[in-house]
Amino acid sequence: MMGWGANSDQQEWRKGPWTPEEDKLLSEYVNLHGEGRWSSVASCAGLNRTGKSCRLRWVNYLRPGLKRGHITPQEEGIIIELHALWGNKWSTIARYLPGRTDNEIKNYWRTHFKKKEKASLKQDKRKVLRQKNQLQQNGTTKFSPQAEEVTIKSDGNDNENQDMVEFNYHPSMDQEPVVELPPVTTSSDISYAWTDNFPMDGLWGGLWNLDDHSQASDKCKVAIRNQPATASCSYATDYAVNLYNGGFLI
């Protein structure tokens, strides 16, 4: 692709850390012309940077209103909850955290939560093997998530051998949800279209396709990795949060 300021002269674009002078040039350009047209920044502002690099610098560092400093506990809570719903949709999550960039959230998540997952993997692994055997012996299993802890899968590897389970649950204000577990399957047993729509993120547990409280659907699909399900809930969204709580936060 020839975009982002590349040109036919095979110009050597500057890379690496931005200097204060470059920041000044970029800020002046954006203040004058507004955001967008990044590919023309190089020629107009006298910056030897690709448009892509300019955009990133502006969005993640120079843009007014950006917060500095550590993520607050409140922000962390929001991140956790939204990640439970959307997975690695960092830009989407960032929209709910004014002043924070997707890059910042992404970095925060990786440094703070990836390691938690690793630490829990060994512990999970033992549970998984035991409970997986039980499930396979019983065939389709009904259980109350409040009454029984179920771990579906732990392989200690981010991308291999993901197991997923389809939960049928029946939202009701008055009764505990009943979750029907088919025999534990591998990802290859699940509809490929579904895994396409809801790619796993390789972190704690991907929770996808969660029904809104207002929706009448009695079924939600949950993909779980390395995740003890200890939730008690009436709705899928509650379930998502509880999965997290049951897994690592409490």
Add this chain to the structure above:
DNA sequence: AAACTCTCCAACCGCCCCGAG
């Protein structure tokens, strides 16, 4: 004090989407 590890975060890369022509 030195070596090592961890954390933070800026920046780059590759891929994808979308709109214009």
Add this chain to the structure above:
DNA sequence: GCTCGGGGCGGTTGGAGAGTT
């Protein structure tokens, strides 16, 4: 409908500084 460039996004890398052994 197709191509292409602009723009956006998620994944990854690497350096700097802090903390630990």
